[in-house]
Amino acid sequence: MMKINLHELLPASISNEAAFQLIQFVRGLGFALESIYFDRLLQHQSECDHAPFRSESEDNNESPF
Numbered sequence: 419m420m421k422i423n424l425h426e427l428l429p430a431s432i433s434n435e436a437a438f439q440l441i442q443f444v445r446g447l448g449f450a451l452e453s454i455y456f457d458r459l460l461q462h463q464s465e466c467d468h469a470p471f472r473s474e475s476e477d478n479n480e481s482p483f
Contacts, residue, residue, distance in 0.1 A: 428440075
């Protein structure tokens with residue numbers, strides 16, 4: 419998994435309106451991703467529940483990008 423420092427990525431000194439728009443966009447993006455990939459999310463959760471001792475390195479076979 420990528421380690422991103424959000425404080426370096428996102429500026430602290432933005433206007434209230436810009437912060438509001440950014441939050442609205444990210445929230446909407448989250449809802450859109452969930453609606454598109456909901457079935458895969460459930461499938462992955464089910465797989466993790468059935469194999470709780472599987473290592474994370476086994477999950478890294480697919481690149482998210």
